[in-house]
Amino acid sequence: MTENKVGVWGQDHPIGVAVLGMGTVGxxxxxxxxxxxxxxCNRVGAPVVLRGVAVRDLTKDRGLSADLLTTDAETLVTRDDVDxxxxxxxxxxxxxxxISAALNAGKSVVxxxxxLxxxxxxxxxxxAENHRADLYFEAAVAGAIPVIRPLIQSLSGxxxxxxxxxxxxxTNFILSAMAETGADYDDVLAEATRLGYAEADPTADVEGYDAAAKAAILASVAFHTxxxxxxVYREGISKITSEDLETAAAVGCTVKLLAMAERVTDEDGKDKVSVRVYPALIPRKHPLAAVSGAFNAVVVEAENAGRLMFYGQGAGGAPTASAVMGDLVMAARNKFFGGRAPGESVYAELPIASIGDTPTRYHVNLQVADRTGVLEAVAGEFAKHHVSISTVRxxxxxxxxxxxxxxxxxxxxxxxxTVAALAELDSVTSVTSVLRLEGTEE
Structure with a gap:
């Protein structure tokens, strides 16, 4: 080991680590x-030592000595030799x-x-604040992609x-495959399940719950609220059809499930936070349009830094473990040198904007009777509800x-x-789909 500056911890005092869970990431x-x-050891300044791993089943061979494994997680997280x-x-x-027990005992948590x-x-x-401990969670959003720490630290000014x-x-794998092959949602979901990209019960993913949780975390950090x-307003992808993908391609777009958090200004000039998850069309020139398969990407737009994009593996054992280990090293260094991570910042306390008050563009697909006057009737309903039309095909x-x-x-x-009124028109057979259009300059 190379020589390190000795911190308040001391090089002869190992930093003990307890791991809860030994699935793919653990x-x-x-x-x-x-x-x-x-x-x-060299990066932290002191040895980082595994003290124990909490698991549900002690009979399973995990390649560890028996003295490291325990089913008593409650005792493990408060042990004196765990930091x-x-x-x-x-x-x-x-x-x-x-986690609460660990923090209350002064243990830092990753x-x-x-x-959660x-x-x-x-x-x-x-x-964490009350007991002068650290709480790190980079791996909670987008796997190996560093986005939480840049928001908290690099863009703090x-x-x-x-x-x-x-x-x-x-969901990105499913939508990418639908766009590339023209297959229907159900067929691609079955293939995603067979390949291990989708769980046996895919609800959390395909209905947007997983993305909504991540959007909430991103919004909290980005907007100090x-x-x-x-x-989070949430819609999933289960109603997306191959026809939606074909229509998107015809106008130079693709469809992605987007997690969005943005600062919006209400009619009184006050800032609010709009947080939402839904499938949307984005132009193929947009940087997120090229993100295919199971990859993730996050675009941050800041007043002075401009547009920043973070891209990479969003899930999986090794990528997620990489983010966990980055946090672990930071927490260990803080223990060694006596520092602290930035705590929660919610000083802004911005109100949450309702989805009804959130402006965006829309892509409306209608099946109509092929006769004179239909277009005029449809356009009239848009005008009546103060929705301006950009293009009609x-x-x-x-x-x-x-x-x-x-x-x-x-x-x-x-x-x-407008959609409700269109559905009542005799000339409209059905409103086939309504998708939002994001990522345009207009």
Whole structure:
């Protein structure tokens, strides 16, 4: 080991680590701690030592000595020889209680638990502050991609206006495959399940719950405002059809499930935060349009830094473990040198904008009767509800005609009223789909 400056901890005092969970990510974290002990020691200033791993089943062969494995997580997280707790077990309970116990005992915590953080960051951050411990969670959003720390540290002197990203690999794989092959949603979902990209129950991914939790975390950090998953407007991709992808391609776009958090100004000139997850068309020239397969990407738009893009592996054992280990090294260095990580920053306390008051552009697909006056009637309903039309494209078919209407920016509530009125027109057979259009200059 090379010589290091001795901190308040002392080089002869190892930094003990407890790991909660030894699934895909936990296994990789344990491997890295053991295989790269010398490097970690040099980077931190003191040895980083695995003290124990909490698991559910002690009979399973995990390649570790029996004395390192335990089912008693409650005791493990408060042991005197444990300084940092790494939580990679997932779920709300018992993870919430275990992390709270660790923080209350003065242990720093590294977690990848987006579901927990999306609703309980405030509670956990308060415990960390009260007991002078660190709470790190880079791995909770977008796997190996560093986006939380840049928002907290690198952009701490800037004003973030917008964060938009593809943060769920399962849905991105499905939409990418649908666009490339023309296959239907159900067929691609079955293939994603067979390949291991989708869980046996894919609801959390395909209905946008996973992305909504991550959007809440990103919004909280970017806008110094506590945002929970319940504040996030959410739609999934299960209603997206191959026809939607074809229509998007015809206008130079593709469809992605986007997680968005942005600063918006209300009619009184006051700032609010709009946080939402839904499938949307984006132009193929937009940087997120090229993100395919199970990859993730996040674009941050700041007042002075401009547009920044973070891209990479958004899930998987090794990529997520990389983010966990980055946090672990930071927490360990703080222990060694006596420092602290930045705490929760919610000074702004911006109100949450409702989806009805959030303006965006829309791509409306209508099946209509192929006769004179239909276009005039349809355009009239848009005008009546103060939704301005940008372009209209008409395609004939045996069953009538299809109208594709792209609007200028409009309020969600105005568009909803327009769609309801269109559905009542005798000349409109059906409103086939309504998708938002994001990433345009207009």
């Amino acid at each position: 296994t990789e974290v344990v491997r890295i701690i053991r295989d790269h002990a010398d490097d970690l 940092i707790v790494v939580e990679v077990m997932g779920g709300i309970d018992p993870a919430r209680a275990l 977690t990848a638990n987006k579901a 953080l999306a609703d309980y960051t405030g509670e956990l951050a308060a415990a 800037d004003r973030v206006n917008r964060v938009v990203g593809i943060v769920n690999g399962t 506590r945002v929970t998953s319940g504040d 008409q395609e004939g078919s045996n069953a009538g005609a299809r109208l594709v209407v792209v609007t200028h920016h409009a309020q969600e509530s105005a568009l909803a009223d």
